[in-house]
Amino acid sequence: MLIALIATGVTVQAQDLNNILDENTQAKTRFVTGAFKDIRVVNLQSTETVAPRDLVFRISHRFGTLNSGGVNLWGLDNASIRLALEYGLSEHLMIGVGRSSASKDYDFFAKAKILRQSKGKRSMPVSLLFMSSAVLNGQEDPPGLQRTIAQRMSFVHQLILGRKFSDRLSLLIAPTLIHRNLVETPNDLNNLWALGFGGRFKLNKRLALNAEYVVRNPPADELKRARFDNFQDSFSIGFDIETGGHVFSLHLTNSLSMIEKGFIAETTELWEKGGIHFGFNISRVFSL
Known part of the structure; x- marks a missing residue:
């Protein structure tokens, strides 16, 4: 009888301890991590930032x-390259600078977390980020045209709303505004609105499938619409391969450019006609 009472008391104490631990866990805010493995899905910005x-x-x-x-x-005989440096200023803010060889563009961007998906005391169902970039075109001016610095500038503003639904599936949408100070023809749009969709599906422990599609908003004017139709929506798929703590990204896309101003507004190739670019990303992290 005495042994039974002692055993019962121990069981009750263990249950009480588990209840306390559960309450403490629920009281803490636990941020959801690893929705995507990189700061980009393929070309499109993801809900991730560089660590502080x-x-x-x-x-x-x-x-x-x-x-x-x-x-x-x-296509392997021809290559376009973008070199970039990206730095995490804090848990909520990162900055970056890059240079693209094909278009001679220099891009500068900042990306900030507004909301972070979390569970527990302060539950938040989604992550929300804001990205803004400025692009300076470094191409030589054609004969008869002398562009100023201001005329060479383009700007991008983007909201990124995403959610990690499970360990396997993450999705996002990204409304985007692109402003170009100077356009090639009067029928090109100075302001272009677009909506990006992206997702990641983890196939196994080391392999994940990424996909994205960016829909551009067409103008009502017929002449501008005819010019608008010379360009295409960007569609890209890719695979993230995790090897020894590093992620190697392989892509297929109809966009040559790797920055928003280019792949959203200036894509000309069609998937159905074989206008597909193979690409990959390599990155090295230096902890400061």
Whole structure:
């Protein structure tokens, strides 16, 4: 009888301890992490930022199109590259600078977390971020045109709303405004609105599938619409391969550019006609 009472008391104490631990866990705010493995889905910004005091050196490649044929090794003979440095100022803010070889663009951007998906005491169902960038075009002026610094500038403003639904699935939407100070023709849009969709699905422990699609908002004016139709919506798919603590990203996309001003507003290739660029990203993190 005495042994039974002692055992009962121990069981009750263990249950009380578990209840206390559960209450403490629920009282704490636990932020959801790892919705995406990189700060970009493929080209589109994700809900991730660079960790505080980490400096990332990123090399991004996009080769020529598959429909360029065997003489160009299906695009591998031609390559566009973007070099970038990205730095985490805090848990909520990162900055970056990059240079693209094809368009000679210099881009500068900042990305800030407004809301973070979390569970527990302060539950938040989604993450919300704001990204803003400025792009300076470094191409030589054509004969008869002398552009000022202001005329070479473009700007991008983007909200990123995302949620990690499970360990396997994360989704986001990204309303975007692109403003170009100077456009090529009077029928090009100085202001272009677009809506991006992105997602990640984890296939196994080391492999994940990423996909994104950006829908541009067409103008009502017929002449501007005709010019608008010369460009295409950006669609990209990619695979993240985790190897020894590093993530190697492989992509297929109809966009040559790797910055928002380019892949949203200036994509010309069509998937159905073989206008597909193979690409990959390599990055190195330096903890400061």
